[in-house]
Amino acid sequence: xxxxxxxxxxxxxxxxxxxxxxxxxxxxxxxxxxxxxxxxxxxxxxxxxxxxxxxxxxxxxxxxxxxxxxxxxxxxxxxxxxxxxxxxxxxxxxxxxxxxxxxxxxxxxxxxxxxxxxxxxxxxxxxxxxxxxxxxxxxxxxxxxxxxxxxxxxxxxxxxxxx
Numbered sequence: 001x002x003x004x005x006x007x008x009x010x011x012x013x014x015x016x017x018x019x020x021x022x023x024x025x026x027x028x029x030x031x032x033x034x035x036x037x038x039x040x041x042x043x044x045x046x047x048x049x050x051x052x053x054x055x056x057x058x059x060x061x062x063x064x065x066x067x068x069x070x071x072x073x074x075x076x077x078x079x080x081x082x083x084x085x086x087x088x089x090x091x092x093x094x095x096x097x098x099x100x101x102x103x104x105x106x107x108x109x110x111x112x113x114x115x116x117x118x119x120x121x122x123x124x125x126x127x128x129x130x131x132x133x134x135x136x137x138x139x140x141x142x143x144x145x146x147x148x149x150x151x152x153x154x155x156x157x158x159x160x161x162x163x
Contacts, residue, residue, distance in 0.1 A: 001033050001042075006049035009033075014055050018067035019094040025050075025066060027087055060095035060144070061137055074149065079104070082126035090127055090134045098138060099145030101125060103152055106162040113158050117142060 013028050014020055020028075026038060029046060038046060050066075058065045058073065067073055073094075079101040082088045101121050106112060112120065118138045122130040130138070142160060146152045151163035 001045075003045075003049055003052075005033075006045065007053060010050055010053040010055075014053070014066045015068055018071060019058060019065035019073065019097060020067070021092040021094070022064045022066070024088055024092040058094060058096065061091065061140055063091055063094075065094040076100075077103070077150070079125070081124065084126070090122070090125070091137055093125060095141040095144045096149065098125070098141035099149050099152065102142050102145065102160070103150035103162055106152065106160060111155065111159055111161045114139060114142065114154075114160055115158070117160050 009029065009032055010025075013025060013032075017024070017028070026046070030036070030038060035042065054069055055066045056069055056071075056073070058067070073096050076096075077100050079097045082093075098121060101124050102117055105117065105120050105124060109120075118135055119130055121138050121142070122134065127134070142152070143154070146154045146160065153161055153163060155161050
């Protein structure tokens with residue numbers, strides 16, 4: 001694995017799977033290059049190569065997400081469900097993508113309680129169970145999106161609407 005291969009990997013993976021979390025990017029890297037784990041030598045090469053790729057970074061809930069500079073994440077309304085067998089965890093989904101999903105659900109179903117919306121977002125994104133930490137992550141993502149993006153807003157303490 002040389003710098004050219006790593007650069008090509010980052011450009012292709014980030015360009016295809018954006019926004020992609022650092023953790024999922026590392027997992028895809030291990031799969032692509034046949035590594036069981038990323039040791040200190042590979043980690044320093046990984047970090048150096050990633051830092052040389054000109055991408056944008058968004059931090060959500062303590063996780064870094066990467067996407068191409070050509071994409072305006074604030075106006076992009078996409079989201080995608082996690083397919084069965086994929087290793088993408090709920091915390092591998094950015095707040096923006098969760099907000100886009102929440103906005104689509106609210107637009108179709110109308111005002112919802114924050115609790116119900118968290119559960120509906122979880123299901124729409126392809127997850128059957130919503131554990132406490134995942135619930136908190138989705139809840140924080142929805143609240144982060146309120147008044148920032150997609151016309152989502154809080155009505156009192158517990159309802160979410162869309163303008």
